[in-house]
Amino acid sequence: MKQINSIITIILIKLKILAQRPIVILLCLILPVLLNLLAGATIDRNNAMILEGAYVDEADNKTSAKLIDLLDQAVVDWYEMSREEAERALQLGQVDGVFIIPEDFGRIDERNLKDIFSVKFLIKEENIASGLLMENFLVSVVVLYVEAQQQLVLLNMPEALNYSEEEILSLLRENVEAAKEGGAGLHFEFYGDPGRDGEERVIAIPDYSIEVLFLSVFSLIGSLMLADVDTRRRILSVAGGPGKDYIATICTLMISGLVQLLTMNGILRLLMPEMFRPEGYFLIMILLLLMMIAFGQCIALIPLENRVMPASIILFVSITLGGSLIKLPDFWYAGAGQYIPHGWVMGKLLGLPSLISPVAMLIIILAILLTAYYLQVNRQALN
């Protein structure tokens, strides 16, 4: 009991040391949340029965307005956006495709008629949703093209010289309206129309890599901060000091890491209620925390004045090659990347297979912790 009380006291002392640098804690909490909100989180609409597209109307003329009117009459949801907003929405998965209506859309000049009505189409990936969006849009563009053709034929008639352009187009408009009212058209009747399936269910997928990055950085900084020489000297001077110090350090880093992880998740959950977490997320993140603690204890074997650089470099290499800093292709996580600590974590979070199971990883981590303890306790010099 006395031993446990003693360890608890040491843990509290070490937690106090960590709390002396609140800016570190705040940065490691705020930055991942901020990055997720600004750019990291993507949208996955798990209800595929809703198609949403965006258009950028650079023309902003009668022809483009007519095109938009045709689109609004059908089933697909179309949103007008600026070019930048549309590209962002596309990459975040908020829309299935983006059409750019160019500035000279529908403006009759010496260009080929098809070029006058051509548009640009941006997609994130080829799938049925983007394909359908493209078909929907183009079917409407064809209508305007044919109408323009009709106008040109009428305006180029020899008899058209007796009328002004406005008169001919006005006559055409009247006759088209009359035909519509007279019932001209192709009528369809639908049976078993699937319609839209209730509400759209949207899930937000946060960026795991940034969470892994900041949890690792926080753990390393914590390990380095706990290497305070004077405090260690005092702790080591008591009976059973090395063992108690070691256990207390691990517990302190575990507690602080868990608090950081849970707080970060809590804040993200508040700001992104539709947030999705993969199965086993917390287990993997706890294993990451233990990995970083084990790494910190290995680093503690290096003399204090030389510790920062190698620790930072090794962490940087693991983070970069593990794909926590820059996202790497899936084949890397499933291949060589799984043998790098952060690559293993990222692979697991992405649901990719790996040769090392979580249990095996835990055993490896415990072995490293035990080895580090043995080496630390048997060292002569105090760092």
Added chain:
Amino acid sequence: MNKGRRQRVIRSIRSFLSYFRYDLRRNIKSMIAVLLAIVILLFIAKSSVNPEAREEKTDNIPLNQRSFSLVNEDDSEMGAMFVTGLKRLTFLDKVYLDDMETAIRRLDNQETVLMARIPEGLYESANSGKSDVSVEVWFSNWLKMDSYYISTLIKQFVVSAKHSISSVFGFQKTYAQLSGNENKAWEETTKITIDYLVTVLNRMSFLQKNESPPFAMEAYILPAILLLLSSLPGIIVLMSTASIRATAYEDRLLLHCGTVIPLLSRLLIGCIWWILLVVPVLFVIRGMQPGLAIGKISVLLFGSFLSLSLFMTALGRLDTPMATLFQLGSAILFALLVLAGAIYPIHLFPAWLRRVASITPLYYTMQMLYRFIAQAWMKVDIAMEGVLLTFWPIIPSALLAWKYGRRKV
């Protein structure tokens, strides 16, 4: 040049070479280790990459293809036109020309996603301009998602067809009124209608070639990695500046070499680090993608290295402990990489953040790198304006390095 000046120049060169050799000796072991590590990593990475997988991905039709039944009771060209038009849709597979009973059976057995019935007299009715006969469409009750997708297209087509048919009849009437020749009017109307149908079948020709680079993850990762590798020597320059700041050794350097030589030597060591980190990667990439403009990419990367290193020499002279300087330098580098779009593509940023990012030093470098790589990778023509903008940070960094990066007395 007089003798005294020549001697001073020779002395300066000797001091520089002497200091540079010393600096190089301190770094040589790390350089060799890093070069070996990079070569091993590149070998592993290259053997993991499967270029054919990317080709397969773009060649595959990624959709479940569905079939539908057509019951053509009208015995006219309309059914044939339906079949031809719908066959051009990549997500529709087979078209069965069935009778009603067979079509219903196929729908119930989930062989088809929909069945359409063209009733007798539809063509004549449509031709007369008073369509009182409807096409009937039944959707599958089981394949709801696929039915929904097809229904969106059919409904859009219905809207478009309604406009087109009424405009065709309107055109015919207008032509007849202007020319006074009913037969000629119908002739022209038929031409327009045929052209409409042909245009519907060839609607893809309305898609323009996109000018801005289509976003592709593979083409984005490479510039990010290159930019990161190119920026790392800046941290090395920072630490080598900070390690001798305010030491007796720096005092001796000042006496023997002046203020410029140590700075130049550190930058040259940084250059060697840059070569070790970046050049092997560029060689491997060139082997994998022969059309890549490696020379131009190298120049862009060297420019970013130079501007960052010059800035870091100024940062390294701050009166702060080395560990703090290292963390500060790393934090600044991280922030620059985020704003350049190396961590997240710039497309993901909100508009205001993109504007902020566009004034950061590494932004244009990253954009140009992406364009060069995307152009070679995806074989598209991409506008290259903005290349000169990648070099703008060199001037303010050089000024900072001149003012704050040198030890003054």
